Amino acid sequence: MTISLIEAVKLIAISVVSFISIVLILRSSGKRTLSKMNAFDFIVTVALGSVLATTIVNYKASFWSGILTFAMLVTLQHVATWLSVRYKSVGSLLKSDPALLYYNDTFQEQAMRKERVDRNELKQAIRKSGYVSFEGISAIILESDGTLTVMSDSEKRQLEKEDFIFIEKQ
The missing domain is CATH 3.30.240.20 (bsu07140 like domains)
Structure with missing residues (x-):
């Protein structure tokens, strides 16, 4: 399998843009997002890595879908951990x-x-x-x-x- 120079440049550009987007999303979400404080956090971290890899490798079909999915996972994790801190029943479901x-x-x-x-x-x-x-x-x-x-x-x-x-x- 060969890759053309144009495809290689596109892949590099998408990787850089994806990386910058994800860094900005993670920095705005706080330290907890990538922690592995419990199984729930670990699963989210693995899912984020999978979304990032898919976004970069399948950029033709999934760049914006990947960035949106990544942002949604971070947001859902933020909401879930916020709820778990405030409501013991939610906390017991997640931890x-x-x-x-x-x-x-x-x-x-x-x-x-x-x-x-x-x-x-x-x-x-x-x-x-x-x-x-x-x-x-x-x-x-x-x-x-x-x-x-x-x-x-x-x-x-x-x-x-x-x-x-x-x-x-x-």
């Missing part, structure tokens, strides 16, 4: 609560089954945090964004289980 998977030498088996996390994944998380065993680890939490947070015993105060109990959404 999951963190889950305590390990606490004071005890695997929280029920939570691990519910979240589909096994001991090997917890071992991997402690290795990534610079530990070689569960010794010295007081808690491991599966955060709303899917990351595992490892907390050591070396905290300034003794951690209590209540530190990891999350208030139920009402």
